[in-house]
Each structure stands twice: as structure tokens, then as C-alpha cells.
Amino acid sequence: MKRRQFLSTMAVAALGTAVPSLLAAQEQGSSKRLIVLFLRGGLDGLSAVAPVEDRWYFQARPTIALPPPGQEGGTLPLAPGFGLHPALEPLLEYWRNGSLALLPACGLSSPMRTHPEAQRAMESGQPLERHFRDGWLARLLPLIGKDAKALTLSPTPPLIGQGKPGVQNVRPTNFPPSVWRLERPGIFSSFDAIYAGNDPLSRSYRQSQTVLRNRMTELDREITVSASGAPSVHALPTLAGQIASYLEKNPATKLVFAALGGLDAHFEQGAGKGKLSEAFFSLGKGLSTLAKALGPNMSDTAVLVMSEFGRSLRENEFAGTENGHGTLFMLLGGSVSGGTMHGPWPGLAPDKLSDGLDLAVTVDFRDVIAQITTSHFGLGKEAVSQVLPGFTPSSSLPGIFKG
């Protein structure tokens, strides 16, 4: 709790100093807005919206699967077969009033397992590109009005906003990167005494402990890298209020991007409680703060919550997860066709997984961007080919916006 308060203070400080320099109210073009929240580190969609009737989910995650509804730390009933993480409870209101849509198996069509690679692919909107030059948010900007502006919140100007003028980046210098504590899982302590000898089993046991420690050091490093210096998701509740008031003062700003870290959960991610649960608490609270602060403006706003990939289906030996593939995308807003799960659910049976390992992607993330371009901003099909060069939208994703 203390850490969250600390982060909040820092967030306010960062925006407070940066915002005045950005003041540039312009004549209003489109009334539509898009806010992209990019969760760096790989969001565990299977914990956010858990497939609580899928036996493979429980099989693959003996200690970190969420208990079904009604049990302690259990999920909240959402849709048939799915339960919402209890820490995301603030989102239920938007699910029920039809302004929150969930896409449970979204992502890159082919798996990429490193964070920077997958983040570049998602921000560029051109996953097959080798040399990234610009981002899809920047390419979208000139299409929605000649005076439209975009704001990105990131330690360094993010790829998503590069390549076109009109995008201003605010560097949250005062945000500390998310910090993880290196802890040794406690469950092995009983075996220390048993395997203290010099027999082959004891030697193998001690070897495995060394492997474990080395890997955890490695993972700790990777977790820091995956956040790319982005502020922790715990900053979101404060940041949300800041974004809303900034937009009120800057009606020309139509696109906002904020990168948040702290979703990488290589060890001890927990289930109904624990590290990931804390991150979800901030995510849920942040989203509802944003919706409330935007008030009536939510009818013209779409909030897209995305991440570079999901986590592995299988829990690893540290009660955490590895970098995975398919994940949950969320879309919040007045024009969103909410209260529904969108896109096919592939299931978690071994033969349905991507590479035999992880949740498969059934919805290409570019289809979501394409519908935002056409249905939310009301642009034509030719706009899609400018925002997403070389991409042909698929017909497999039904309308995620009303009308």
C-alpha cells in the first residue's frame, strides 16, 4: 500500500510538470478519442479472465489457477465458462452496463517470445517488418483530423507514436521501474535436510537448487528489462485522473498512449492473492477511475488495454509463468459492443495450444486496430491500409463496436 501511494505521488509530480508545456488547444475535429494502455511484461489473460470450467487450466497451474466462484479468492461470475479475477471487480460494473468488451485470445498471429521483439511488432502494427520505422498510432493520427494531437506517456518516445508529427511524449522521469524482490520459494525447505548427503540424489537436489537460484536471478533481470522502464501498473489510478483532466484541457488530443510495467510474472505470481493480484487491483481501479473521470466523454472514448503477449499456460517451477502467446485484450467505452466475449475461444486442450504450449491466438490484434479505425473513428477501408500497411482485416472478428 505504501509503495502504491509513493508511486501515485510520483505520477502526479511527473504529469504536473510536463503538462503545461503541452498546452495547445486546437479547433476540434473528430469528437472520438482513443486511449491505449499498453501493459508491458506480458499480461496473464488466463488469470485476468480465467477459464474456470477448463480442466486443462487447473491441470497446468496446480498452485496459481484461480479457484472457482464461491471459494476464497475465487473468480467472479462473468460469462459461461469464465470468471473475472476478484481484484478486477471494479470492471464488473462496465461489463454489466455493456461498455466493456473482452477479447480473451488476442495477440500476434505468430508467437514471439522476447518482450522487446513482441512489443515492437505490436507498436508498429507490422509484425513481419524487420526494420521498424513508425507506429500505428502515429499513422492513425493524421487521418482523424489535420490538427489532431497525440500524447504518449513513456520513458522514451515509444515506437507506436513515431514517424509522424503531432505526437508529444511525456517522460515520466520520476517513475521508478517496478521492483521485484528475489525470493526463494519455500516449498523446498523440507527437502534440505533429506538431501544433505553425498549420494547421487542429494547431489542432484543441490544442483537443482543452484539452477533454481541462477534462473531466478536471470528472471529478475528479465522482468526489469521487460518493463522497458515503464512505470508500474500501480501508477495507473493516479495516471488515469491526470489523463482525464489533461484531455479536458486539451480537446485536440485524440490519441493517448501510456505504457505500464509490472505484469511480468516469472515467479510467485499468486492466484486470488499475491503479486499479480496487486497489479490487477491497480489495473481495475485505474480503469474505473479513468471511466469515472471522463464521465460523459466516455461515450466518445475507447480505451484499449493491450499487452505484447500472454503468459505460458503452464505454471513454472517457481509458481510463476513464462512468456506465452495469446492474451486478453480489453476494450472499454460508450460505443463498444460490451458485456460480451469477442472472438473464438480456442480452449486449452493440448492439441489446441500454440506450439503445444500456450493459449492460441484466434484474433489478430490488427483486426482490433482495424475496427477502431473504421467503426470507432468512422474512417473508410482505405484508412486501414494506411494504418496497417499490408494487412487485410479478417471477417472472423464480429463487430466490437455498436452499430
Add this chain to the structure above:
Amino acid sequence: MFARLTALCCLFWLSIAASALAQTLSPEALAVHGVNRLSFGPAPGDIDRVRAMGFSAYVEEQLAPEKLPEPQALTDRLAALKTYSMDTVQLFRTYGPKAPGGPRKNPTMDEINAAKGKAAIIHQEAAQAKLWRALLSPRQLEELLCDFWYNHFNVPAGKGLTHLWVGSFEREAIRPFVLGRFEDMLLAVTRHPAMLIHLENWQSASPDSQQGKGKQRPLVEIHARELLTSHTTGLEPGKVKAQDVNSLALILAGWSVGSPRTPQDKNGFVFDEHRHDGKDKIFLGKTIKGAGLNEGLEALHLLATHPETAKNVSTKLARFFLADDPPKALEEALTKVFIDTKGDIRAVLKALFASPEFSDKKYAGTKFKNPLRYVTSMVRASSRPVNEVLSLTEHLNWLGMPLYDAPGASGYKETRDVWLAADAMLKRLNLAAQAGGGGLPCWSPGSYKAVEPLDAKMLAKNMGLTLSPVTGQAVEAAQPGFKAGVLLGSPEGQQY
């Protein structure tokens, strides 16, 4: 001659010395050791039953599996697996590639994936059947032998059409012979389509045959090489003569798969004369007269009765049932039985279980459970009804032992060094903790409800374990809900 006599005398004295030093297991302890070695692990009541009937009566019982009725529960489980009752030809007809109709067209990636996806059930059901039998069959020795011989003649699911046949290969070519004559099994596996495709003999042709003439590399030698080495003599590939490999390949040229789409085909094997040449061949120093299919039968007979084959098979059986490094005297005694009985596997096993070495105290509790045995032994000892076994196949994938998918020609090895490598211990202890906490999905009555933790005392009793003081204390000191996990992860829980 004199040297040989001296060697025999030395052996004689050595074995006297060895048996003088040997400490024989008490009948009580022999029952525990015997059940451990002749089964996938003791189920509740097994040890008491064997103590009451005596170990030798138990051996007799297990050597005559046909007299042990299979429980209805097992019959029902197997009946529910729809591909389990299908033979090799039926499996091909139902799940194999479809006959091209009209102009020949290569299937698209989607079509190939769809066909593979549909056929994946065969491998999956074969693995389930193996686990159901391991868990529920009273014919435990027979089940162990099916596993042993499958690995000896390994066919992994990943090669071409073999994924259709991992189950039928075991049912047709292995199971009927595991307590019979080695030569019969050798013939059955060698002519089975799964093996012919796995080792590529099905497309082999003699360069001097009608079909092989003018072709580049018509003769395939892989199957011949494996037959001469891992399947029979156990010699390293470098130690067999290149000429013998070549002759055997020529002898087997024409042993191929049938055209299962025709109704005449009954077992998928066909001898294609057009790929065979009629010349005489020299094999293992003997002239094999050009006689078509019969050349192969003669060659297999030579291999099955080769002294190195007797030694290889006997040693492997001793390693499987007694110790990673079996005593030389036992190897030699069993080799002699193999030769004297013309490869009667039942006779070799009978001698093995009755040998003084088998009852020697120093071997009890020393073998390291491979993942299959580790998983099945904990489930068998748990006293818990098992609802499904698909989840157990997943545990085995995770522990690095996917069923029916061992790479290479010689299958999964039996020894400790193979299974104690790298991060194996970590994974095993995680599984032990999960199982001890009652958290194996195979026990869950619904889709996800956790069941009660296992009781460590009950588990130790069912497994016949005598715990070392260190293990005993660690089990006592562990938190409730984790005691049984400590027991299963201890050396006593991991060895047998």
C-alpha cells in the same frame, strides 16, 4: 581349452564367494521388493497378499497372466477408447491419408493439419490405455514387459504414418509374445508396418531387382542395421560387419507395407517380389539361399539364436528387473537359460526371479523410478479412485517421458543416470508436493475441485516403506498437507 577351464573354475569360486557374502532378504522384505520389481508399484493390499502367498507363488501367478481375470473397471475404461480395439489396417482406413480421387493433388497445409488433428486421438488413446492398464491390471508383470519390449523395439509416434500405429504395434507385435519366444516377437515386430515405416525398410529395393534397377539409392540399410544391433545382439553399430548389414538389407528388400485400401489386406504387411533379387547372400558367415521371403525368416532365426542376442536380452532384463549394473554371474546364468530354452522369455524371467541375486538385500530399494513408474506408483499407492488418466500423460510430458514418443531406435533407457539429469529433481519434487497435497487432477471428481491431501502414514504402509530416520523426521516436521509430499519426494519415495 585349458584357459577356459580355469576361467570356469574362477567363476565357480567367485559365485560361491558372492553367495557367502550375500545377505538374503527376509520373506517379509522379499515380498516388498518382489512387488516393487514385478509391478508398477504396490497398490493397497498387494504387499500383505504376497506376504501371505509367498514370493515364489506370486512369481508363478504373474508368469501366467492369462489366468488372472481383468477387472470390469479396466475392461470398461479400455472399451471407452474408440481406437483401442482397431487393428493396424482399420486404423489406416479410418485415420490415414485419403486415397486421392481424380487428378493427384498435394494436400494443403490445412488438410494435413486437419488429418493429423483427427488422428492425434490414436496416440492419445494408446497412452491412456497404457496408464489404465498400469494402474488397474492385476497382470502387472505383463504390463511391465509390454513397456520393456516396446522400448526395446521402439517406434516413436513422430515418424510419418507411425502415429497411426503406436498402439496397434504394441497390441499386435509385442503383447502376445512378451512371455513367449523371443524369435516370434522379433518376426512380428520386424514385419509390422509401424516398424517398416519407422526404419524405412518399406521403400527399400535391391539394386538388382526389377524395381530397384536404375534407381538412385534403392537399398535402405537402416532397418537392417538396427536389427543387427539394438534389436538383437546389442553390439555397437561399429562392431558389426558392413557386409552383414548390406546382406541383411538385401535379404529384407521387398518387406514392405501392404495396400491397406484393398479389402484383401489383413495385417498391412506385404512381401514385394519385384524389389527382391534371387541371389544367394552371405550373412553372419552363412550362405542364405535365394528364396524370397524365406531368406528373411532364416536371417531372423540366425539373429534370434545368436549368442550375443542371448546375452544382450538377458542383461537388459536383469537391468530392468534388478539393478542398473547387474551382477555378471546373473547375466551369465540367464544367458545360458536363454540359449538352452531357445529364447523362452518366461524361462529366463523365472530363473531371474528365483536367482540368489534377486533376493540379495543389497539391491532392494536401489533402483531409481523413471517418470512413468514415479507417477504410476504414487497413484497406485494412493488408495484414491482415478477418474481419468489424460492428465497423467501431461505429467509425463512435463517430466520428459512422453509415452510412445521416445526418440531414436532404442526407446527410453532404464538407468538412473538418464532420469536424474538436469532439472529433473526440481520437477519431481514439485510433482511430489502436488500429489501429496491431493492435487493431482486425475483424482478430482469434478473438473477442478482439490481433494484431501494424502495421508503419509497410509502411503508408507501401502508402499511397504521403511523410512530412514532423516526422512521420518522431515515428514513429521513438515506442515500438514505437505507431509505426504515430503514422503513421495524422499529417496524412499523415488527409489524402489
